[in-house]
């Protein structure tokens with residue numbers, strides 16, 4: 001059940017009527033939660049101090065905060081500045097289990113001028129929910145968010 005990510009990218013772009021990061025990140029995670037099937041959590045962690053991720057706007061259950069760069073899937077995305085696509089989070093030794101229902105995870109780093117601004121984190125209760133098409137599609141949605149938003 002792969003959504004039409006090209007359509008979602010156009011719809012997300014049309015949703016933005018501000019360049020404010022708080023407004024746009026809240027809209028982005030609400031939009032993704034509504035449009036992408038089989039998610040139990042979608043949200044942002046922001047780098048507001050060095051080497052630490054702080055919980056930002058999200059949809060889903062209350063989540064872990066803060067997350068150091070040294071820990072978990074979000075920390076790995078922040079550290080490596082590479083998207084992390086995990087089929088089974090239980091197999092990741094230092095995975096941070098905020099919600100035991102989560103089985104697979106996709107975390108996309110968000111860079112601004114060579115600095116990590118934050119990450120977008122998606123969790124699913126289904127094993128291997130995210131394939132390479134989902135990864136590319138969600139990375140495109142992050143690119144739309146970045147192009148429409150003043151990040152600093």
Ligand code: SME
Nearest residue numbers: 063072073074095096098
């Ligand atoms: N599981 C993540 C922590 C964040 S929550 O899933 C919302 C991790 O290991 O980084």
